[in-house]
Structures are given as C-alpha cells and as structure tokens.
Amino acid sequence: MDDKTEPVHEHMDPLPAEPSVDEEEAAATPAGMETSDEQADHIRQLRERGLAHTLVDGGVEARAVGFGSGDAAGTIYKNYYGTPAVDPVDGRVPEDDLDRLRERYVAPATHTALVDHLTEHGVAVLRGAPGSGRYTMALLAVRQAMDTGVVVLDSQAGVRRLVTDDGGLQPSRGHVIEGDGTEWANELRPQLLIRLRAATYGRSPLVIIVDDHVPVGSLTGHVVEHEVTSGMPYEVLERHLTVLLADRPLDCRKLLEHEGLREDLRGRRSMAEVAGLAGQLAQRVRDGDDVDQIVQGLGAELRAKAVRLLGPPGTDAADGANRQQPSMWSRAFLLACVVLDGTTLSRVSRESHRLAELLHGVRSPSSAPAMPLFEESVRDWLDHSDVEFTDRTGQPVGSRHPECLVRVSQPGLGEAVLEVLWHDHSGARGPLLEWLDGLVVRGEEDIQVSAAQTVGLLATFDWAYVREELLVRWASAREHADRRRFAAAWALERAVTDPLLAPRVQRLLSRWSQRRDFQACAKVAYGTRIGAQFPAEALNSLERIAGTGTRSVWDAVREIYAAGSRAQVLERLAQWSTSSRHWLRDDAAKCFQGLSRFRGERAVTAFLKEPGPREHLLLLSRRTLLSSSRAHRQCGWNCMRLWVERAGDEPGLDELVAGFFAELPEPDAEGDRLRERLLFHLRLWDHQLPDGSTALHVKSLLEERWSM
Secondary structure (H helix, E strand, C coil): CCCCCCCCCCCCCCCCCCCCHHHHHHCCCCCCHHHHHHHHHHHHHHHHHHHHCCEECCCEECCCCCCCCHHHHHHHCCCCCCCCCCCCCCEECCHHHHHHHHHHCCCCCHHHHHHHHHHHHCEEEEECCCCCCHHHHHHHHHHHHCCCCEEECCHHHCCHHHHCCCCCCCCCCEEEEECCCCCHHHHCCHHHHHHHHHHHCCCCCEEEEECCCCCCHHHCCCEEECCCCCCHHHHHHHHHHHHHCCCCHHHHHHHHCCHHHHHHHCCCCCHHHHHHHHHHHHHHHHCCCCHHHHHHCCHHHHHHHHHHHHCCCCCCCCCHHHCCCCCHHHHHHHHHHHHCCCEEHHHHHHHHHHHHHHHHCCCCHHHCCCCCCHHHHHHHHHHHHCEEEECCCCCECCCCCCCCEEEECCCCHHHHHHHHHHHHCHHHHHHHHHHHHHHHHHCCHHHHHHHHHHHHHHHHHCHHHHHHHHHHHHHCCCCCHHHHHHHHHHHHHHHCCCCCCHHHHHHHHHHHCCCHHHHHHHHHHHCCHHHHHCHHHHHHHHHHHHHCCCCCCHHHHHHHHHHCCHHHHHHHHHHHHCCCCHHHHHHHHHHHHHHCCCCHHHCHHHHHHCHHHHHHHHHHHHHHHCCCCHHHHHHHHHHHHHHHHHHCCCCCHHHHHHHHHHHCCCCCHHHHHHHHHHHHHHHHHHHHCCCHHHHHHHHHHHHHHHHC
C-alpha cells in the first residue's frame, strides 16, 4: 500500500515578515514555561507507561525502548537485521560486525542473484520491505563481491555525488547506501545508474537499497527484488538460536521443535522481528523458564485465546443457536478493558456501553439493545473477558468496591484481541475508530494517551486504512484540535516501533512539516520517541516549521534534548542563532532559556568541559546576548543567571562558569559592551539571588581572568 498524499486545500504562504517590537516582546517567552516542564513530564510518564507494555521483538513481552541515546542513535538503532538508522557520515563496517552477521545469516534465494549482478554490472538496486533482511544481505553480498571491506555511505547526501571524482566511492571497497525516506530514492533513473556502473565496475561495487514501495518503472535490468519465502522466518530463528544457545543444544532443539513456536512464526514478514524474538527466547531459556511456559506467551497462543473470547463473527447471545457465544455487551466490555486497562470499573463499564451501541449501529435511544442488570453484566464479563478486579495495590476486590480497577489478566492478550477484532471482525473497524475518537475528545489525559496508542497499534495492522480514516483527520482537525493533534502524534509514536512502519512514519511527518494544516501535529510528533530515534531528521523538519513563524518548536526541541541528543541540539541551536531569519533566532533564544532550566546530567553547563559542544554553546550564548532583539537578550541573561545560581550548589561549577564568561566577549566594540553587561548583571545578581556570594565569587574570578 503506497503512501497517498493527503488532500491539500491551501497553498503554502510566503515566509512572514519579522514582527513589530511589541509583537516580538509579547511572544518572546513561551507562555506557561514555568509549568510546561512538569506537564510534559506527566504526559511523558503516561506515554511510557503504555509503551512499556507493548509487545515488541516478535511477541515476547519486553519493555519497549523509550528514549534513544540521541547522539549515539546511529549505533543504538543500527540494526543489521532490520531498518538501519542512517549514519551521519560515510563509514566502514567493522570486520567483526560482518563476521557476526555472517555467523547468523541465512542466505535467501536472491543472495546469489545479487552477487552475480554486482559481479557483472558493479551496481544494483536492491528492492525489498524494511525489516526483511535486505540490509544484511546487501552488506554480505558486497563483502563477497569485494573482499577488502564494506563502506556504508551517507544516504542523505544522495547518489549523484558518487559519479564525481571525489564523490565518496573508495576504490577496492564495496559500498551500500540506503534510500528509505530520501527524495532521491524515487528519482533514480537508468542514466544515473549507467554512469554509476562506469564508476563502480570492477573496483568498488555498490548496492542501493530502496523499500518495496519505490516504483521500478524504467529501472528494469538494474533491480534485484528481495523476497522472503514462507519458510525463511523459521530458518532465521533456527540459525540465531543455534548460535545464541550453542552451549545448550538440547534446550535449543526442544524450543525449535515446539509446535506452538512454529505456529507463531507463520505470516511474519520482518526478519528484524524474528531476530529480536530469538534473543528474547534465548534469554528466557537461560533464565530457567520452562519451554511450554515460554511459548505460551507468544502470539499464536494469545491469538487463539483472543479468538475464543471474541467468538465467531456475526454471533450474538440473541440467537438461540449461539446462546453460549459472548454477547455484544461482553465483547464491548472486553475491548474497553483492553484499551482502558487499569482504569476503574465504572469508567470501563460506561465506555463499554457506548462502544456496544456503536457496534450495534444505534441511531436512536429506542433502538438500543436491552442492557442486562449490573450483576448479570459482571458475571458475563468475567466469563468472557479474562479480566480481574483489583484495588490500586493489586489486591483482588469485588465489583462493588469503590475503587475497583479492571485489568487484563495476561500480558499481551490485549494486543491479540485487537488484532483478531481487526482482521476477523472487519465490520467493527469503523465503530471502534469512532469510539476511540470519542475517548480522545472527552477523556482525561490518561484516557487520551491510551486511546491514541491503541490507534497506533491498529496502524500496524493496516497502515493505509488507519492513516486515511483517522490520523489525517486528527492531524488537521479544527474541532478539538489540540486533543486530536496530540493523539495523532502519540499514535505515530506507537506505530514507529514497528520496523516496517518506521520509514513510512518518517516520510509522512516530513510531508506534514511542509504543510500548514499539519505542521502543529508534526511538531508534537517530533517531540516524542520519533524525534529521539531520528534526531537529525526531526531537527531538519523542526527548523522548517520554526522558519515559517507560525509556532515555536521549543517543546519538541526540549524532548529531543532530554532524550539524549544534547550536543546535536546545541549545535543546531547555535546555527539557528546566526540565521538571517528572525523566527529561527527567536526559537534559538527560547530553547536556550528553556534548556538552561535542566539540572543534573541534562544541564547545559555539563558541556562547559567538552570542547566541541562548548564552542556551540559559546556561539549560541554570544549571539543571544548580543542580539538586536531585547527579548532575545533577556532570554540570554536569564540563562546566565540560572547558571550562576546553580554554581552555588554544584562544587567546581563557579570556575567553569567564570571561564566561560571570560571567553564570551570578542576583541571588538561589541565585546567591550558585553564585558560591561556581564559585570553589571553579576553585581545585580549579588543582590537578587538568595546566595549572592556566588555571583560575587564568579565576578572576582572573571575580573582576574580578564586582567591576565
């Protein structure tokens, strides 16, 4: 299913003019910044609580990855068995990595075809689904065709540079470049590939990886299609487990021969998922878990239970022949429990009634199905929903307990129920999405997050349907715009955990960042794990949004910074502070002030000892303090005051701050003015701060350095 372009009803306006002085002063400081950090932390905790219970890595329960490592994301997220994160520069793949890949590699039928194509032509376009193992095959095929090493090329630079003399191709090396999410992947032409053949043939073979949605068209003769056979998942799992459990061959064989495991692998497309599953299974075996117990937690067992709970499609207790089948009410209650897991029974009951009416197709109160009494409902629910009633401490309670919470009994069962409903009960799709939209509009924050993340899970079942029916509508909504916009972002955050969807989510947000009606949603989405996982792309799009002057991107930048990409964010803000575009300078000042509020390891003052980031911090501070905008200058001085105030609590920070202040002024008129302002503010803070002695101490250290 190709990503379709959503209808656009407006054209992009030209860049706005710079604001008047009054407008600039009014908009200088983000409204509510004093409380926004606390609110953001609360929302983040709600999101992470839901994502932590997501089934990842092939169906074994595990804690989902939260924020990435930011600057190290190129390493953390480079998964040779799935969709890799793009390295920021060209780089050679270590031979140890290639040996490890080769040890666990199961060559598909197309491996030989790719090697032969490289040997004959020197360049090949490898087309396949993300996560299908195409990246691993490309690396090892290139290594086989050119045994002196493999270089991974920076995909953002494109392939046109490779035909130049110094374009990046290294003689006697093999090369791989990955085109997912890039503009040039859809613009490949035979003429360019022919030129690349001349540059690569015989001395530096090249594999260009594109996903299965890139049209081949005129590229016939250049493309090698990567295909995964039905038996491939089991072969990959067997190979990985054989390596991971080499010292426990009996346990490995018992696990591989389990019929439940074979059933669970049927229909899997992602080799990245299978590889992750192997790691989880091996760990469970080493922890001493019984094989039957391990397999029972996999998707096939859970799906079978979900089928039993939901019953055959189209049945209801109203039919005399199917009285033992779950009623419409119990089905709706089960779905409400799945979405609102851990919520009070009163809330789950109320929402399940709304959902039952939607599933029944109610158009007026008189046509509503008869609702059973509460006690009858409870017995029905417990018989058909596999849920338990507990208090907030997890102790079992009765249904009439004032704080009775409803919890799904088995981890992973909720996701299985939704998958069965989506694929086996297709008539429920529309009512389910309508009900989830209602939860977002009228629910509390935890309800909104749960509903949005459920939509993200549904998107992994049918990306095109959910995107067109709900995500696009949420992202551009005018009624309840804020709630729906945030819901769309949180749904995409859940969807991006699927390796097959990650490139599609990236492309969607890239398009949204260029369109006014969707920019607000794109900004929010980049402030989730999406921005943490792909910081470079997120900052590029946020720069595009900030440059339009329609909204500040401070909150999204804060999340990317907090996730770990601190040096990368500081470098980008330093670039913004020198831009000729007012709105980029404006956001640089706002973000600088906001980030200076972080303490501990996230504090920007932690970079005062690191040469590279320190230079970016110097440039950002200098440009903000010397800005022609009074509001921007005030942001800068607020930052310096926060640093001085913190220096009284952190031993050794006063010396670092004084040394940094000493380097701020440059040898010119503006530098002299900045020296005067620094001394003035230090004297002022001596009177304003609770511990004014720190400001005086920094001032004396500063004057001493300047006198040297």
